[in-house]
Amino acid sequence: MNDHYLKKLDRVTAILTQLQSKPIVRAQDLAQKFEVSVRTIYRDVKTLENAGIPIVGEAGSGYSLMDGYKLPPVMFTKEEVLSFITAEKLMQKFLHQSLGNHYQTAMEKVRSVLKYSDRNLIQNIENQIDIFNYQPKTEDTIKNIIPTILESIAEKRQLIMEYKTVDSKISTRTIEVVGVFFEFNYWYIMAYCILRNDFRQFRVDRILQISKTQNPFLQEYGQINDYRKNSNGNKTKVRLLVDKKIINHLVNSKKYYGLTEEIETENGIEMTFETEWIDEGFPRWLITFADFAKVLEPESLTVKLKDLLIKISGKHQ
Structure with a gap:
């Protein structure tokens, strides 16, 4: 098998992985990712269809796997396994505590599909990697606060929260969350505040109570970095x-x-x-x-x- 076919096999396999992990995959995005022409991606998708993979969609609109179709467990390369170990060490130090148990469960599922030799690789190397973080982790008074916030973004539902400011004043806010970010050892949310009629960022560890409402967002929002770069505050x-x-x-x-x-x-x-x-x-x-x-x-x-x-x-x- 020559180099051309090996590259195509790797690319087709990677495209299948993309289809498994995303609801919609555009040919233009795949072409940019694999540094090939859009026409080549069309041919690769056709190869998958000829192999019996039920792909829904067409050129120009995006592709997805037919709903309910199940593929065999994904196998990982040795390099991918090593990257998981390193990422897990980072997550242990910097992941917000409300996500910790969920991440641990997810990693257990990843480990369960590894080959026996790869499990031995993890056991031999995981104690040789460490991340030194000299900042103490912040403690939250609310369980599963980040998942609650992320759910509100996905469902486009407003949140009501009690928030303590830096000078210890407590106020009740109704917000529409644009996104979540980590900076200088703290987790923040960027949100549109109904009370202030403007965008504000709130430190997660200062939220005393939070709950989702049934009220939908009043407007559509872009990416979080758009609002961090273009804050409407007085500068x-x-x-x-x-x-x-x-x-x-x-x-x-x-x-x-x-x-x-x-x-x-x-x-x-x-x-x-x-x-x-x-x-x-x-x-x-x-x-x-x-x-x-x-x-x-x-x-x-x-x-x-x-x-x-x-x-x-x-x-x-």
Whole structure:
């Protein structure tokens, strides 16, 4: 068997896997994934149909497996098994606790279809991989909170929740969740808040109660990153001149605080931000490297920084 047919066999097998894992698969997406022409994908789908696989759909609209059709258990390569082990270690450290039991059950099902030799591979290697995370996990007061939130997104149903803000004020909110994301060791939801008539993000560990309603979403939403990039909150433009020697220490935080532009000059790196946290969050972050930075604008940030330094100094006299 020549190389051409081997590549086709691998590709056809991979297309079958895609059909098993997704409700609809478009030929254009498959062509992009496997770096072949759309016409080649059409021929591959025809090969599967000729082999007796009941594929529903047609070119241009997308393909799916006939409802109720069952395939034999999927077999995994050695490389795929090793990737599962590594992913499981990551999940143990960073997965939200409300998803933990579900993930563990899913992994047990994956292990159950492995060949005996692959099970031995897991046993021999899993204790040789570890992920070191120095941040403590947050504790939630609600069981299965993330699954509840994800169900509301899938069903397009509003949620009612009691939420505790950073200053310990408690309010009741009706929200339509756009998505869930993990950042700086916390889980957040991005949602449209009916009370504020605007998009807001909420930290999951500050939700005290939550329940699904029968009320449908009032509008359609795009992808979560669209709303994180284009938040409707009031933003302030900030320009800093930062010493080049500490730039590498800001790699993980500068984008979080709204970095929009970075220009290298003779005197340092000029950084421009658009931030919603000009009163508290941004000044407190800036103070961690203030001896290597100069505020170019706004002047009010310089005042806030000085006030914060005086406050800190007064507590440690």
